[in-house]
Structures are given as structure tokens and as C-alpha cells.
Amino acid sequence: MTTQTASRYTAEYSKIETTLPGGSLPWLRALRSDALKQFSGCGFPSLREEEWRYTNVSGIEKNLFEPRLEPSDNQIDKDWLENYRLADCWQIVLVDGYYSAEFSVLAGLPENVTIKSLKESLEAGDGQIEPYLGKAVGIDEHSFVAFNTAWFTDGAYIRIPAKTVLDKPVQLLHVVTDPNRLAATRNLVIAESMAQAQVIETYVGVDQAYLSAAVTEVFVEPNADLTMIKLQCESEKAYHFGGTYVKQARDARFNHHNFAFGSLLARSDIHSDLSHGSECHLNGLYLGVKRQHLDNHTRINHLEPYGISRELYKGVLDGRARGVFQGRVVVAEDAQKTDSEMNNRNLLLSNDAEADTKPQLEIYADDVKCAHGVTVGQLDEKSVFYLQSRCVDEETARNMLTFAFANEMVTKITQKSLHDLVLAEVLKRFPQQGIMQDWL
Amino acid sequence: MLNIENLHVSVGDKPILKGINLQVKPGEIHAIMGPNGSGKSTLSHVLSGKSGYTVTQGQVTYEGKDLTEMAPEIRAREGVFLAFQYPVEIPGVSNIYLLKAALNSIRKHQGLSEVDAMDFLTLIKEKVRLLEMDEKFLYRAVNEGFSGGEKKRNEILQMAVLEPKLCILDETDSGLDIDALKVVAEGVNSIRSPERSFVMITHYQRLLDYIKPDFVHVLAHGQIVKSGGPELALELEEKGYSWVENKQAA
Numbered sequence: 001m002t003t004q005t006a007s008r009y010t011a012e013y014s015k016i017e018t019t020l021p022g023g024s025l026p027w028l029r030a031l032r033s034d035a036l037k038q039f040s041g042c043g044f045p046s047l048r049e050e051e052w053r054y055t056n057v058s059g060i061e062k063n064l065f066e067p068r069l070e071p072s073d074n075q076i077d078k079d080w081l082e083n084y085r086l087a088d089c090w091q092i093v094l095v096d097g098y099y100s101a102e103f104s105v106l107a108g109l110p111e112n113v114t115i116k117s118l119k120e121s122l123e124a125g126d127g128q129i130e131p132y133l134g135k136a137v138g139i140d141e142h143s144f145v146a147f148n149t150a151w152f153t154d155g156a157y158i159r160i161p162a163k164t165v166l167d168k169p170v171q172l173l174h175v176v177t178d179p180n181r182l183a184a185t186r187n188l189v190i191a192e193s194m195a196q197a198q199v200i201e202t203y204v205g206v207d208q209a210y211l212s213a214a215v216t217e218v219f220v221e222p223n224a225d226l227t228m229i230k231l232q233c234e235s236e237k238a239y240h241f242g243g244t245y246v247k248q249a250r251d252a253r254f255n256h257h258n259f260a261f262g263s264l265l266a267r268s269d270i271h272s273d274l275s276h277g278s279e280c281h282l283n284g285l286y287l288g289v290k291r292q293h294l295d296n297h298t299r300i301n302h303l304e305p306y307g308i309s310r311e312l313y314k315g316v317l318d319g320r321a322r323g324v325f326q327g328r329v330v331v332a333e334d335a336q337k338t339d340s341e342m343n344n345r346n347l348l349l350s351n352d353a354e355a356d357t358k359p360q361l362e363i364y365a366d367d368v369k370c371a372h373g374v375t376v377g378q379l380d381e382k383s384v385f386y387l388q389s390r391c392v393d394e395e396t397a398r399n400m401l402t403f404a405f406a407n408e409m410v411t412k413i414t415q416k417s418l419h420d421l422v423l424a425e426v427l428k429r430f431p432q433q434g435i436m437q438d439w440l
Numbered sequence: 441m442l443n444i445e446n447l448h449v450s451v452g453d454k455p456i457l458k459g460i461n462l463q464v465k466p467g468e469i470h471a472i473m474g475p476n477g478s479g480k481s482t483l484s485h486v487l488s489g490k491s492g493y494t495v496t497q498g499q500v501t502y503e504g505k506d507l508t509e510m511a512p513e514i515r516a517r518e519g520v521f522l523a524f525q526y527p528v529e530i531p532g533v534s535n536i537y538l539l540k541a542a543l544n545s546i547r548k549h550q551g552l553s554e555v556d557a558m559d560f561l562t563l564i565k566e567k568v569r570l571l572e573m574d575e576k577f578l579y580r581a582v583n584e585g586f587s588g589g590e591k592k593r594n595e596i597l598q599m600a601v602l603e604p605k606l607c608i609l610d611e612t613d614s615g616l617d618i619d620a621l622k623v624v625a626e627g628v629n630s631i632r633s634p635e636r637s638f639v640m641i642t643h644y645q646r647l648l649d650y651i652k653p654d655f656v657h658v659l660a661h662g663q664i665v666k667s668g669g670p671e672l673a674l675e676l677e678e679k680g681y682s683w684v685e686n687k688q689a690a
């Protein structure tokens with residue numbers, strides 16, 4: 001071993017260590033120190049690792065992204081931010097890695113519902129965090145999780161109490177306002193037994209290079225029903241690494257919609273562990289243009305019998321963009337009667353675009369129903385001709401078909417303000433925006 | 441209206457149409473019959489501008505203009521309509537949207553303004569009733585999950601709304617039961633006019649009981665081997681295609 005650590009970030013750690021929340025909590029200090037050790041040992045993932053073989057993250061070592069030591073007092077372009085604020089939602093806003101009371105909208109929140117800064121809750125000595133933080137994902141999962149665990153500055157802490165149906169969705173708006181900023185946030189979402197809620201994660205930032213590194217741990221307790229939407233609209237110069245790690249208890253239902261539109265390079269991990277009779281739906285849409293690289297990892301672990309999982313990820317790749325889908329479904333020996341389906345469909349709009357798709361099924365039980373399918377292809381020429389024969393010019397026909405392909409995932413969003421935002425983000429990426437709009 | 445002269449068409453190196461001659465005047469109905477693989481659909485595709493075919497000889501004029509020079513959508517806007525033998529499913533694009541987009545492009549092509557939303561609804565609802573379709577079909581994705589018969593009706597619905605000048609029906613009757621066939625025939629008959637012409641490709645004389653053709657042609661091995669009046673269809677049904685094919689060879 002050389003004395004040099006695997007990452008330049010490790011050397012910087014001492015500068016921020018004392019400012020990180022939870023320093024007075026022994027359990028968290030221990031967790032952070034283990035995470036730092038884990039990260040120092042291996043640094044960011046390399047292409048040699050199977051789970052990272054399509055995604056080269058060396059760019060984040062070349063640029064040393066720096067965390068803020070305290071909340072930002074930057075001026076934020078409010079008109080710009082307004083585009084991403086959803087009407088009819090509780091909003092918790094994180095700016096450059098810190099909770100912002102100024103931008104958050106939480107007045108009138110029912111008393112028993114928690115939507116708070118994780119930092120503040122830790123500092124106030126909330127004993128309800130320890131049983132959850134670091135329990136949906138371990139620091140050995142991959143080094144971004146270790147990195148996040150050591151570095152996180154703040155995050156959202158959301159807890160829906162048992163039997164509570166939240167009347168409005170919660171929007172977690174993650175904003176980066178500085179160039180070369182590292183925003184490392186840790187979020188905790190707990191839907192207690194029989195609770196029902198919707199949580200929307202939105203990632204945006206200024207048109208600069210920065211690094212978002214977020215880990216969201218999610219607990220869906222017995223028979224609870226949680227829908228989460230992730231809308232990643234980071235700057236096209238930014239790096240985004242975001243993982244959502246879910247533990248579903250017995251009969252718990254979890255729906256996830258993952259929209260990956262922004263970033264120069266983005267990696268998303270969605271993992272869920274299912275228990276007896278839990279149900280999990282993962283939907284995804286990645287739209288890559290120019291030189292974007294969008295990597296999507298999903299993992300569904302069926303650990304107990306009678307679980308149901310359905311997964312559909314779609315990708316549209318233009319220019320020199322590259323999309324990656326690695327979907328893994330594991331059915332444990334005990335998980336009899338599992339019913340699982342996974343699909344990944346990719347549309348390549350240019351000769352230089354690329355899609356790498358790797359579905360993996362690992363089945364250790366014998367009485368299960370599992371299916372998977374993948375496609376990578378161009379637009380169907382028969383369909384283009386059919387539309388032309390109905391008077392539609394070729395360019396519009398191609399746009400229509402591409403849009404229709406993508407829109408299937410957008411129409412799954414029922415909440416109006418969110419649907420409209422996702423749709424607007426999709427349309428932004430279409431050259432014939434006006435025509436498409438007219439068509440809806 | 442349509443003038444096909446000595447048309448030779450190949451796919452790659454393979455000649456498929458080998459000297460077709462056909463003249464269609466305004467208001468006429470021509471039936472084209474012929475064995476499987478004889479080139480009937482190829483002819484319909486070439487007329488509507490599908491790519492992948494090479495015209496190696498001959499010419500096709502439509503209203504005096506060279507049809508082969510026009511993009512498919514221009515032909516469609518100029519009034520050429522193909523009812524597909526195998527209509528294509530377009531998930532995510534609703535029937536009603538496509539109808540409106542198509543109608544408006546025709547109007548634009550003709551220098552007219554966009555159709556008024558209310559007038560449009562009234563028009564399509566009338567056509568939907570004519571074809572005995574459920575209005576729900578309008579809001580479903582084009583042909584997606586439609587049964588074979590529903591797809592064929594949908595083609596005729598589009599034709600009835602767009603009111604083309606030259607209607608090419610490629611086996612619209614195949615796979616239809618007798619009731620559906622009557623409905624489709626009624627749809628066709630409802631838009632017959634002295635200016636509008638039809639080329640109907642069919643295997644079955646039954647269709648011609650409901651839509652009486654002026655001419656019947658037999659296409660075999662890429663050529664029209666025999667032409668006649670409606671009685672030819674009956675004769676073909678009785679004696680089979682080998683009768684004309686053999687006569688050709690003899």
C-alpha cells in the first residue's frame with residue numbers, strides 16, 4: 001500500500017469534519033468514521049467494478065468539488081426556482097446541501113407529521129433517527145454511499161405516522177447554486193404502518209459544474225403505501241449521484257417513478273427489499289442528448305413469499321448520449337410465489353447514441369413467476385410511413401413517435417402540477433415543442 | 441386521374457412489378473384481384489410512397505403530376521389515400537388527434553384555415569356513427585389493441601373524414617364478417633362521387649356485391665394479365681386464378 005489515499009477528497013475531510021451535524025452523537029460519529037475509512041480505502045468506483053463498468057466517474061476526482069461549511073446566503077433566482085416548485089405540495093428545500101427555512105413551505109403541516117431538517121433533528125437529539133439512519137443501506141453497498149455517509153451536511157427527515165393519509169404530496173427540492181459545489185445530502189423517509197403518502201424529490205441547479213451526492217433511505221412499514229417520484233433536472237454540466245434505498249415491510253406498497261433528464265453524468269440507484277406480500281413498482285424514463293451519460297441501476301430483492309414487482313424503464317438517446325440500464329431482480333430461496341416482471345426499452349435517435357442494457361435475474365426459489373425483456377432500437381419505419389400516409393410530414397412523424405414513446409411514462413403521473421412539470425421538461429428536449437404541445 | 445404506364449418496380453435486385461398499365465378516371469371503381477404474392481400490395485405501397493421500392497421503368501402520373509417525385513405526406517395531402525392491408529398500431533397517439541392533424545394538414549395544403557373544433561367534432565361523430573363504431577375508439581391510441589375488423593373500420597373512418605380523391609383499399613374486406621363488411625361497404629359507398637376514384641384490392645368477390653366495380657383486373661407475377669367488367673370477378677371465383685395465369689402462359 002502506498003501512503004496516498006484513493007481519493008483527494010479524503011485529505012479535505014478534516015476541514016469539514018467539525019462542522020458536520022451529529023458530532024456529539026457517538027453512534028453517528030462511529031458510523032461516519034467507518035464510512036470515511038471505507039471510502040478512503042477504495043475511493044470512487046472504477047470501471048473494473050461490475051456495477052460500474054459502463055460509467056466512468058473520474059471527472060469528479062479531476063474537479064475537487066467543495067462542500068459548504070454553513071448554509072448559503074447566495075441570492076437565488078426566484079423566478080427560475082419557481083418553475084420547479086410544485087403547487088399543492090408541502091415543500092422542504094435544501095440549498096447547497098442545507099435546509100432552507102426561507103424557501104420551505106411547511107406552515108399548517110399536521111402536528112403529527114414530520115418534515116424537517118435532518119441536521120436540526122440530529123442536533124435536537126431526536127432519538128427516532130438512530131434506528132433508521134444507515135439501516136436501509138450499508139456503507140459497503142458502494143463507495144458513493146460511504147462517501148455520502150461521511151460527508152452529508154443535512155437532508156430531509158420525513159415521517160408519516162401510522163394510519164395517516166397525507167393530504168398533499170411532499171416535495172423535496174434540492175438546489176445547487178454555486179459552481180464547483182459539493183452538495184451531499186442524506187434523506188430519511190418513513191411511512192409508518194398503514195400510512196399513505198407521496199414524496200417527490202426534485203434535483204436542480206445553476207448552469208455550472210457541481211456535484212450532487214444524495215442518499216435517500218426509505219422505510220415503508222407494514223401495509224403502508226408510499227409513492228416516490230424523482231425528477232432529476234440538474235444542470236447539463238453537473239454530476240449527479242443519487243441512491244434511493246427502500247425497505248418494504250410486510251404488505252407494504254412502494255411505487256417509484258424515476259425521471260432522469262439532466263446532468264452531464266448521472267447515476268441513479270433504486271434498491272428495494274421486499275417482505276411477505278409487498279408490492280413494488282419501478283418506472284423510469286431517461287432522456288439523453290448531446291454528451292450526457294445517464295446510468296440507472298435498480299435492484300429488487302424478493303426476500304419473502306408472495307411479493308410482486310413490476311418494472312419498466314424507458315430510454316431515449318440522441319446525439320452522443322449514452323444510457324445505461326442495469327436491473328437486477330433477486331428472488332431468495334424463501335421467496336416462493338414471487339411474481340416479477342422487468343422491462344427496459346431504448347430508443348436510439350442517432351448513430352452515435354448508445355444504450356447499454358443488462359437485466360439480471362437471480363432466482364433461488366422454484367415456484368415463482370419471473371419475466372424480463374429488453375429492446376434497443378430505432379423508430380419503427382412502418383409507423384413513420386403510416387403517419388406520413390396520413391399527411392404528417394416525416395420530421396413531425398418521428399417527433400410524435402418519440403414523444404409518444406416517452407410520454408407513456410409521463411402519463412403515469414396523476415398529480416396535475418407534477419405531471420405538468422415533468423411534461424414541460426420532456427417537451428423542452430423536443431425540437432418541435434410547439435407542435436407537440438398542440439397535440440396534447 | 442391516375443395513369444400508370446409500364447411500371448416496373450424492384451425491391452433490391454428483385455423485380456416485383458413487371459410492366460403495369462392502369463388508367464383510373466374520376467369516379468371509377470377498379471378492383472384488383474390476384475394470387476398471394478403477385479404484387480398487389482407492392483403496387484399500393486408504390487402509389488402511396490413507401491420507401492424501399494425502386495421504380496426501374498415506366499411512370500405514374502396523378503392529376504397530371506409525377507407521383508413518384510412526391511413525398512408520401514404530399515401525396516396524402518393531394519388526395520391519395522391508402523387503406524392498409526395491415527394497419528399499423530401507434531401507441532401513444534390518439535385516433536382523434538391523428539384525424540385532426542391529418543385533416544388540418546390537408547386544409548393547410550389547400551390554403552384553408554384550421555378546422556373549427558366544434559365542426560370537427562360534429563364531422564367525426566357523424567362518420568363514427570356511419571361506421572357503427574363506438575366513440576371511445578376516437579380517444580384510444582391509433583389501432584392499438586384493436587381487433588382485425590376494428591382496424592379495418594378505422595381505416596375507412598379515416599378515409600371518410602379525409603375525403604381523398606383517390607382511395608386505394610388494400611384487402612380492406614379480408615377478415616371481416618358479413619355484418620362488418622356491409623358497414624365498411626356502406627362507408628365506402630357514402631363517399632362515392634363522380635370525382636372520387638377507388639382502387640380496391642381484394643381476394644373475394646363478395647365485396648364486389650356491395651361495391652360494384654367498373655373494372656376488374658387480375659394481377660399475377662407482377663403484371664395485369666386480364667381485365668374485364670364485374671363479371672370477371674365471378675368467373676375468377678368459380679375457376680380460380682390458375683385459369684387466367686395459364687391462359688397467359690399459353
Ligand SMILES: Nc1ncnc2c1ncn2[C@@H]1O[C@H](COP(=O)(O)OP(=O)(O)OP(=O)(O)O)[C@@H](O)[C@H]1O
Nearest residue numbers: 451454456475476477478479480481482483492525
Ligand atoms: N420488402 C420486400 N423485400 C423482399 N421481397 C418483397 C418485399 N416486399 C414484397 N416482396 C415480395 O414481393 C412479392 C409481392 O408482394 P406483395 O405484398 O405485393 O403481394 P400481394 O399481392 O399483396 O400478396 P397478398 O395477397 O398475400 O397480400 C412477394 O413475393 C413478396 O415476397
Ligand SMILES: [Mg+2]
Nearest residue numbers: 480481482525
Ligand atoms: Mg397484399
